[in-house]
Amino acid sequence: MEYRLGVLGGMGPQATNTFYQFILDRTDAQTDQEHVNALILSDSGMPDRTAAILAGEAARQTVLRRLVSDAQLLERAGCTVLAVPCNTSHYFLDRVQEQVGVPILHMIRETARALAAQGRKRPGILATDGTIQMELYQKEFLALGLEPVVPSPEAQRKVMSLIYDDVKAGRDGDPQKFYAIHRDLVALGCDSGVLACTELSVFATRHRLPHFYLDAMAVLADRAILACGRSLRNIFVE
Numbered sequence: 001m002e003y004r005l006g007v008l009g010g011m012g013p014q015a016t017n018t019f020y021q022f023i024l025d026r027t028d029a030q031t032d033q034e035h036v037n038a039l040i041l042s043d044s045g046m047p048d049r050t051a052a053i054l055a056g057e058a059a060r061q062t063v064l065r066r067l068v069s070d071a072q073l074l075e076r077a078g079c080t081v082l083a084v085p086c087n088t089s090h091y092f093l094d095r096v097q098e099q100v101g102v103p104i105l106h107m108i109r110e111t112a113r114a115l116a117a118q119g120r121k122r123p124g125i126l127a128t129d130g131t132i133q134m135e136l137y138q139k140e141f142l143a144l145g146l147e148p149v150v151p152s153p154e155a156q157r158k159v160m161s162l163i164y165d166d167v168k169a170g171r172d173g174d175p176q177k178f179y180a181i182h183r184d185l186v187a188l189g190c191d192s193g194v195l196a197c198t199e200l201s202v203f204a205t206r207h208r209l210p211h212f213y214l215d216a217m218a219v220l221a222d223r224a225i226l227a228c229g230r231s232l233r234n235i236f237v238e
Contacts, residue, residue, distance in 0.1 A: 003037060003228040006079030006102075008070050010042035011049065011086035012168055015198030015217070018205055019085035022221035028231040036228045039077055043070050049088035050130030064092045071100045081105065081227045085198050085217055088130045105227060107220040111194060112140040114219050120192040123214075124149045124185035126159050127196035137196055155184035159197075167199035172206045182210070 005023070009016030020040060029035045046066055052059040067089060074082055082104045084093060090108050097104050115123055125137045125148055132150050141148040151159060158177045166173040185193050193213045195201050201217035222232055 001080070001229075003081065004077075004079045005036050005038040005224050005228050006071075006074030006077070006082040007038060007040040008043070008067070008074060008082055008084045009040055009086075010044040011046050011084075011089055012199065013042055013044050014167065014170075014202050015085055016040065016042050018202050019083070019198065019217055019221060021205075022218055023225060026218070026221055026233055027225050028233040034230070036225055036230055039074060039079055041070055041074055046070075049086065049091065050128045053088065053091055053130040053134055060092070063089075064095060067092050067096050068099045071096050071104065075100050075102050081224065083107075083220055083224045085201075085220060087136070087196050087198060087216060088128050090136055091130065091134050103227070105220060105223050107216050108136055108140050108196075110223050111196070111214065111216040111219045112137075112144050112146065115141070115146060115192065115194070115214060116144045118192075118214075120146065120214075122147045122149060122189060122191045124151065124188065124190035124193040125196050126151065126181065126185075126193060126200055128163060129156070129160060131196060132156065137194065149185065149188050149190050151181060151184050152188070155181045159200075162203065163197055163199045167202050173203040175207050178203065178207065178209075182212070 023036055027035055047063050049063060052063045071082060080102055093104060138148040158181050162173055162177045195204055195213055195215045198217050201215050204215055225232055
């Protein structure tokens with residue numbers, strides 16, 4: 001079987017670019033032909049997912065319809081597995097899956113499994129307000145016996161500023177903001193932290209972070225490589 005990865009991206013565009021770079025970097029390939037076949041749809045016009053979730057059902061339906069349309073487009077183009085490098089969009093993903101006939105990798109569930117395999121117990125969640133308020137990570141973590149922790153209100157404001165004011169605005173991101181957030185998680189008794197927003201994954205490519213953190217988008221990249229029948233250059237998750 002010839003596998004083709006469909007990447008439903010553009011949320012944001014830089015995060016999609018970073019995700020594909022993860023795919024390239026983490027695939028055990030010596031030639032072009034040994035890399036993952038991929039089709040990338042960067043739908044940068046997708047409405048903001050956090051804003052839609054917080055705005056109510058009408059706004060949510062607008063995002064859902066567009067995600068379904070994009071997923072079906074990738075399916076028609078011959079993609080055999082889909083990946084969505086946007087954490088907040090996972091609020092809609094089970095409903096999108098119902099309307100396409102190929103599997104969609106679920107970044108949040110895969111991250112929960114990776115944490116459990118590593119023996120982590122009390123992970124802190126660094127994510128958008130929408131992801132936090134809809135408890136997307138909390139539910140998946142609790143299902144595996146993990147104790148999820150969210151930042152304090154002040155630290156969460158810094159998380160949102162790092163995502164929107166820095167990375168989405170094209171900046172590298174302020175390390176001082178991040179380390180204030182890190183100190184907050186440590187003070188809350190976390191034994192690990194999850195980069196649960198793809199803009200934070202972008203931030204992590206520009207700044208060295210402690211091994212305390214697991215990058216959800218890196219987990220998704222590893223799962224996508226394996227789902228397409230390729231091997232990992234380095235095993236980052238179990």
